[in-house]
Amino acid sequence: MTGRLFAIVGPSGAGKDTLIEAARKARPDLRIVRRVITRPEALGGEDYEGVTEAEFAARKARGEFALDWRAHGLRYGLPTLQIAERLTGLDVMFNGSRAALEAAATIFPDLTVIRVTAPSAVLMERLLARGRETREEITARVQRASYEVPAGLDVIDICNDGPLEQGVARFLDVLQPVSG
Numbered sequence: 001m002t003g004r005l006f007a008i009v010g011p012s013g014a015g016k017d018t019l020i021e022a023a024r025k026a027r028p029d030l031r032i033v034r035r036v037i038t039r040p041e042a043l044g045g046e047d048y049e050g051v052t053e054a055e056f057a058a059r060k061a062r063g064e065f066a067l068d069w070r071a072h073g074l075r076y077g078l079p080t081l082q083i084a085e086r087l088t089g090l091d092v093m094f095n096g097s098r099a100a101l102e103a104a105a106t107i108f109p110d111l112t113v114i115r116v117t118a119p120s121a122v123l124m125e126r127l128l129a130r131g132r133e134t135r136e137e138i139t140a141r142v143q144r145a146s147y148e149v150p151a152g153l154d155v156i157d158i159c160n161d162g163p164l165e166q167g168v169a170r171f172l173d174v175l176q177p178v179s180g
Contacts (some may be wrong), residue, residue: 001089002086002087002089002110003031003085003086003087003088003089003090003091003092004086004091004092004110004112004178005083005086005091005092005093005094005108005110005111005112006091006092006093006094006111006112006113006114006175007093007094007096007101007104007111007112007113007114008020008093008094008095008096008114008116009096009097009098009101009113009114009115009116009149010115010116010117010118010147010160011118011123011141011142011145011146011147012123012127012141012145013118013122013123013124013125013126013127013130013142014116014117014118014123014160015116015118015126015160015167016095016116017046017095018164018167018168019116019158019160019167019168019171020032020046020093020095022164022168022171022172023093023171023172023175026168026172027091027172027175027177029090029091029177030090030091030092030093030175031082031085031086031090031091031092031093032047032092032093032094033078033079033082033083033092033093033094033095034047034048034049034079034082035048035049035076035077035078035094035095036048036049036051036056036059036065036076036077036078036079037049037050037051037074037075037076037077038050038051038052038053038056038074038075039074046095053075056068056075056077059077060077063080064077064079064080064081065077065078065079065080066078066079066080066083066084066107067083067100067103067104067107067108068100069097069099069100069103070099071097071099071100076097076100078094083108091175091177093175096113098146098148098149101113101149101150101153102150105150105152105153111153111154112154112155112156113149113153113154113155113156114155114156114157114158114171114174115147115149115155115156115157115158116158116160116171117147117157117158117159117160117161118159118160118161119161120142120145122161123142123145124138124139124142127141127142156174158170158171158174
């Protein structure tokens with residue numbers, strides 16, 4: 001039996017990384033893909049492998065990524081070996097990008113998209129608390145936030161607008177293992 005594949009998408013501040021980390025703790029059988037990103041790991045924010053543009057290009061040329069995309073001036077890749085774990089029956093999840101969903105759906109026709117949402121005021125508050133950008137930059141980011149995804153995808157919406165426990169419970173409900 002092939003495991004399910006989940007793409008987690010949503011704007012900055014919606015709480016994707018927090019929900020993914022909670023799922024990692026609650027479901028040790030769930031595989032979380034560790035993305036390869038062209039930025040230094042020291043910048044943090046999530047568990048990822050930081051590489052140079054040249055290393056990314058070389059790995060892509062070797063076919064090491066099941067899916068890759070560009071966003072926010074960076075390149076992102078999902079290692080093929082990690083995605084392949086679903087062939088052993090395990091559910092696999094990755095932090096994705098709305099811009100890559102069309103390609104992802106072509107490569108993985110059974111992909112399920114979990115769209116994490118939150119009201120603009122909540123996004124603003126969370127992004128301000130991070131302290132990575134100015135208020136003006138955050139305001140512009142929140143105004144650009146979109147929840148649009150390509151038509152025809154299997155999309156489950158999770159509103160993460162309240163206490164952490166509530167968002168985590170909603171997220172974990174969606175990820176319940178399929179009983180066979």
